[in-house]
Amino acid sequence: MNKLTFTVFIILTASITFLTGRSFRVQQVPYGSKYSCNTCHTNGGGTPRNPFGKDVESRVSPGGNETFWGPDLAALDSDGDGFTNGEELQDPEGNWKQGDPDPGDPNLVTHPGDPDDHPPVVSVKDEKNFQNEFVLFNNYPNPFNPSTKISFNIPVNSHVTLKIYNVKGELVKTLADNDYTPGTYEALWNGRNDNGVQVSAGIYLYRLNANSFTETKRMVLLK
Ligand SMILES: [Ca+2]
Ligand SMILES: [Ca+2]
Known part of the structure; x- marks a missing residue:
């Protein structure tokens, strides 16, 4: 050759x-x-x-x-x-x-090889939980590590913000800031802030604002 x-x-x-x-x-x-x-x-x-x-x-x-x-x-x-x-x-x-x-x-579809790319808020068909009112459901699991699901229900077209704060009231992560049609939605939080940095273990608050409805709940991120 x-x-x-x-x-x-x-x-x-x-x-x-x-x-x-x-x-x-x-x-x-x-x-x-x-x-x-x-x-x-x-x-x-x-x-x-x-x-x-x-x-x-x-x-x-x-x-x-x-x-x-x-x-x-x-x-x-x-x-x-x-x-x-x-x-x-x-x-x-x-x-x-x-x-x-x-x-x-x-x-x-998001990218299983990229920590900065992950699932957004998704609409879930949840006949059992759908109610004709605004609801912020308890996150699941709670306490959690590394991630937890936060669901909410809206009965009418709404501008929705879903934000996570630390106990000092500082904004940690914006999970949703969009217009949504009536339905039940689910957001996943992976314990990272808006800069993609893993936050420390402890108590966090999540707040839903939808039109004039506001509710805040607590959750615990474990080490
Ligand atoms: Ca992943
Ligand atoms: Ca990813």
């Missing part, structure tokens, strides 16, 4: 390895094709693997035919933002299988 043939052989081998390596991985996580390697890499294909990409990579065996996605990978919080990989990819239980339609709402 002369030098040129050898060089072409190496390039071809590397390309095939690269392409197959990328494609089989992204097809085995929900929304893999939509976001391609952006769910596995810090800044798109070719850049270093992010924490989620490393967790996926740890499941690669020779041949790469194993199923990556499942309840155990969905239950991990690879990027440490307080939301599980399943919550970020709209498949909390990790039930999605290769070949299924992508789960959940594409607009709500």
Whole structure:
């Protein structure tokens, strides 16, 4: 084999390895094709693997035919933002299988490899809890670590703010500041402030303002 043939052989081998390596991985996580390697890499294909990409990579065996996605990978919080990989990819239980339609709402899909990107306030169909009045529900779980869910109900179109304060009354995090149609909504708080910094353990207050309705409740972030 002369030098040129050898060089072409190496390039071809590397390309095939690269392409197959990328494609089989992204097809085995929900929304893999939509976001391609952006769910596995810090800044798109070719850049270093992010924490989620490393967790996926740890499941690669020779041949790469194993199923990556499942309840155990969905239950991990690879990027440490307080939301599980399943919550970020709209498949909390990790039930999605290769070949299924992508789960959940594409607009709500967030990035399991990026601690600054996580699920926003979502509308939840909750016939049992829906009431024809403003309600701020107790957060769950409480006490909590690392994350908790805060739900509210609004009976009419409302401008809603949902904010978290420390016991000194200082604003820690704005979870919602938007117009919402009647319904029940759920926000997740991951114990980080508006700058993405993990806050210390202790008592926090969450306040809902919706039109003229205001209510404040307490919750406890554990160490
Ligand atoms: Ca996460
Ligand atoms: Ca994330």
